[in-house]
Amino acid sequence: MESQKMLGGLMNRVKPYLAMISMQFGYAGMYIITMVSLKHGMNHYILAVYRHAIATLVIAPFALYYERKTRPKMTFRIFLQIALLGFIEPVLDQNLYYVGMTYTSATFASATANVLPAITFVLAIIFRLESVNFKKVRSIAKVVGTVITVSGALLMTLYKGPIVDFIKFGGSGGGSDGAGGSHGGAAATELDKHWIPGTLMLLGRTFGWAGFFILQSFTLKKYPAELSLTTLICLMGTLEGTAVSLVTVRDMSAWKIGFDSNLFAAAYSGVICSGVAYYVQGVVMRERGPVFVATFNPLCVVITAALGVLVLSESIHLGSVIGTIFIIVGLYTVVWGKGKDKRMTDDDEISKGLPIKNPVKQIDTGKGLAGELEMKPKEGQETHKTTQVEI
Template sequence: MSMEYSKTQLYNEVKPYFLVIIMQFGYAGMSIIGKYALNKGMSEHVFIAYQHAIAAVVIAPFAIVLDRKRTPKLTFCVFAKVALIALLGPVINQNLFYTGMKYTTASFARAMCNVIPAFSFAMAWILGLEKVYLRRLRGEAKVFGTMVTVVGALLMTLVKGPMFNLPWANGNAHQESTNAANKQDITKGALMILASSLSGSGFFILQAITLKTYPAELSLTVLICLMGSLESTILALAIEWGNPTAWSIHFDITLLATIYSGLICSGFAFYIQGGVMKERGPVFVTAFSPLSVVLVMIIGSFILSETLNMGRVIGAVVIVVGLYLVLWGKSKDQLESTSDSDKVVLTAQNMDTMNERKTT
């Protein structure tokens, strides 16, 4: 019995880590494939509208079957929250992110997103979703780790250093000319990605709050994707007005990017992060975003011929250190909350035993 319990306990402990790591692999793939599609001339605004429409269509059957007995009533308050979540995430966050990535590179854009844990941590702290004990080591670790993560992101984006001559990243004249043009808009792209990160942090926080009153992850995911597709379509129509060719999808990388992003990054990622946030909170989910930076930096050098320099490598190492500090603090919080709950159970059991003795 104890062995079965320990296995179940180990599974429950490892599961959130495994899910968010898989999610970061999905986000890394989105950055690479999305950047490749944008380089081919695809409109990022149309791309986002299609992406969330696909996600809603795919996830809806699962929500109907699995959430049919536990889906709460959709009140006006919940609907308003869903509309705001869709505005913050699919519309503002992703449109600014993809536009900023169009002006820069995939690894640069993903590196800038490492300010999301810092923004999310600050928002969660202010709103009372994250408890921070500044006089305890675990609280200091979370605060310091968040600051270290931001420093690592700044090192990756601002410090260059000597270049690494990777043989597989050479000989791509088209990519070099694209990068040369992007360097002229590096500041514009960085500001857009920074704004998208702020909006993305609000998206995570508001999703965590909404799940408390609407605890059906799949159904909430479908609603967010539906509203995100509707709002993104309105925005895309306004921006691409008079350009009907922007809505055409061919059987090439653009179609692959749309399907991949819809299935992995909007559909199942929203569902996974919702489930993990119910258990561990929004800061835990966003703390793993530095992992996708390292993945995009490595994969991008192969597929997109993006060059690496010393600043990006040092920044990646610093980011990983900050990530581990935050996760260490979160794990200590989890252990203390578990021990507190065990004490409550033991106290209740002792009270029951005393009452039984009194009655006998």
């Protein structure tokens, strides 16, 4: 009996980590599947619309069932926040990324995406979601860990170095070196002409993604229903994305979709990387904050590189190995600092006789999406005395 309690406690502690790591695997698969779809002629504006339409249809039944008794009242202010969330990530963020990547290069686009933890950390400090006291080791750990993580991601993206032969694949990988010398003079001139606007688009995309995390964190405080919020974000993203697509895409035949890679890309990215991802990051964010969620983003680079080696028999370079080590060390440092922050906050409130902030939400059932990442208090135990999961 005692061992079962210990095992249950361990599982509750590691759930946030497993959830965020699983999300990065989902994102890594999305990049590969989406690129196949785009190469087959799928318009990225329309892909974003189908993606969030499918996510809405899949997540809505769970929201209607599991949160039918706990869904807060909708106010005009919350509606405006949801409308803004639906525009920032589903419409603005995703389309800026695709257009910016075509104006610069895939390598540069990946590099700008990997500074997300740093931008999120700065915005969280500005909006007082994070506190930094350089007299405290835990605060220094968060800052240093963020710098190490971003540095590792940039190193992994921008520096290749010699090939490291962990496994003999019997052939040299034909790596793509970006917009190199294979392009003609006219192509290089065209690329240079669009480099500045492309860079601004990619930076805007990264700021938008970080802003989405911050705004989602504030919205969850007033509307603590993750499944319902996810459904509404995807719904607003579908409606707003449709309006943008009708203006930018004049060829109505571009909306045609069949049972092919385009439909699979829309379904996979919609269900996994929009529906499930928005919900999971919302649940974790209520407990750990937006910086904790954003810090795991560079892991996607590591996972993608590993999948490239194992599945596609690609070569792995020294830069990827060193960058991976940096990312793991930096991620651990940030998570350690965040864990200390949480312990200190809970200890201070307990010593003052106050209830712990952001108690774990009670739900009717522990099954399904709504119960995976939340704990139900023991029978007879008051909600404000629920023990919060700590790391």
